[in-house]
Amino acid sequence: xxxxxxxxxxxxxxxxxxxxxxxxxxxxxxxxxxxxxxxxxxxxxxxxxxxxxxxxxxxxxxxxxxxxxxxxxxxxxxxxxxxxxxxxxxxxxxxxxxxxxxxxxxxxxxxxxxxxxx
Amino acid sequence: xxxxxxxxxxxxxxxxxxxxxxxxxxxxxxxxxxxxxxxxxxxxxxxxxxxxxxxxxxxxxxxxxxxxxxxxxxxxxxxxxxxxxxxxxxxxxxxxxxxxxxxxxxxxxxxxxxxxxxxxxxxxxxxxxxxxxxxxxxxxxxxxxxxxxxxx
Ligand SMILES: [Mg+2]
Numbered sequence: 001x002x003x004x005x006x007x008x009x010x011x012x013x014x015x016x017x018x019x020x021x022x023x024x025x026x027x028x029x030x031x032x033x034x035x036x037x038x039x040x041x042x043x044x045x046x047x048x049x050x051x052x053x054x055x056x057x058x059x060x061x062x063x064x065x066x067x068x069x070x071x072x073x074x075x076x077x078x079x080x081x082x083x084x085x086x087x088x089x090x091x092x093x094x095x096x097x098x099x100x101x102x103x104x105x106x107x108x109x110x111x112x113x114x115x116x117x118x
Numbered sequence: 119x120x121x122x123x124x125x126x127x128x129x130x131x132x133x134x135x136x137x138x139x140x141x142x143x144x145x146x147x148x149x150x151x152x153x154x155x156x157x158x159x160x161x162x163x164x165x166x167x168x169x170x171x172x173x174x175x176x177x178x179x180x181x182x183x184x185x186x187x188x189x190x191x192x193x194x195x196x197x198x199x200x201x202x203x204x205x206x207x208x209x210x211x212x213x214x215x216x217x218x219x220x221x222x223x224x225x226x227x228x229x230x231x232x233x234x235x236x237x238x239x240x241x242x243x244x245x246x247x248x249x250x251x252x253x254x255x256x257x258x259x260x261x262x263x264x265x266x267x268x269x270x
Contacts, residue, residue, distance in 0.1 A: 008230070009208035010201065014191055015138075055211060055230060084215025104219075105212045106137035 001118075002027040002046060006037040006061065007053035007082070012105075016051060016082070019109045023118045034059025038067060047077050049116065052099075054083035054090075062097060069098035080115060082107075124148065124250060124265060126220035127174060130213045131263055135256065138212070139189050146253040156237055157251065157262045159183065160198065162210030165229035172247065172267035174217075175234075176210045182259035189258075198235055207231030213263070 003025050007013050013030050020028050029044050031037035033056045041047060050068070054061040061081065068074050080101040081094045091102050103115055128145050135143040156175055160183040163175040178186065180198065187205030188195045195202050210231045218226055249266040 009204055009211070011187065011190055011205040011208050018192070055215070055228065057230060084212045086216050086219035088219070104216065106134045106216065108137055 001025050001048045001116075002029070002044070004029045004031065004037060004040060004044065004047045004050045006031045006034070006050060006056070006064070008032050008056040009053070012053070016112070019112055022109070023113055023116065025118075033057055034061060034064030034067070037064055041068065041074065041077075045073075047074075050077060050079045051082045051103075052079055054081060054085045054094075062094060065094065065097050065099055123170070123221060123224070123267065123269070124252065126217040127213065127263055127265060128252060129220060130217035131176070131252075131254065133216065134209065134213050138209075139186065139258075141256050141258060143254045143256045146255060148250055148252045150248050151251055152248050156234055156264065159236065160202070160206055161234045161264075162206040162208075163232045163234060164210050164214040165232075166214070166226050166267065167229075168226040169224045170226060170267045170269045172265070174210070174214045174266075175264040176206070176213060176261065177264055178206065178261045179259055182256075182261055185258045203233040203235070207233045 003020055005013055005016055005028055017028050029040050031040045035058045052061045052065060065079055078100040080103060081099045082103045084105040086104045094102060101115055132143050135141050156177040158177040159180040161175045161177040163173055165173050183202060183206055184195050187202050190205050214228050247266055247268045249264050252263045254261055
């Protein structure tokens, strides 16, 4: 499994990267905002899952999500929002825009593992 | 002062410390201060806009900020550096974002985190709003959550 990890917090990326490595994920690619994530996605396919933060500078997670969902070549890539944004309308908005799953921070490693079905 | 909106922030703080650090944070008696100057050395600050405007800050003494982020990363940080400020900013982001789900009926947008180092800063220099300070005790040290909010 190849994962693109998108979060502006380097702390959060390091925490999640360690967890994913422990789960045996093959390849982990990191990006610090939506724009960087788009570049990484274009050059790093195949990507199976994108773990996507919402609040980021330059391009936020929701904008990135909508951009990716416009492109048919990424239709098989699963996108899991991984964010502190926690209200129901926000969750609904992301799922409407094409997110496959939603994980609210803070989450335990077990919760992430379960969501990823690993 | 209406302080009912404070409970979601306390709840989110407890949950964040429990899930991310596996430690209990015990809230103590809140107090009000007029000068919105952070209590401790390193403060993660989130701006709020929408149905309420203001800031929420999580303020740590330096030694505790170092312990918290060291525990998050599984390394030993010794100085205030970009890794430390990133970790404290993300803690603030998680607490404030998470609190929003319990603020029923309030629509709030949150800013990206800012991290303030030192105490010679004023967060929101406004005379018409006071700051509610909630002190917390933990085995890593004491910190505070500082809420400066004006509801519309
Ligand atoms: Mg973020």
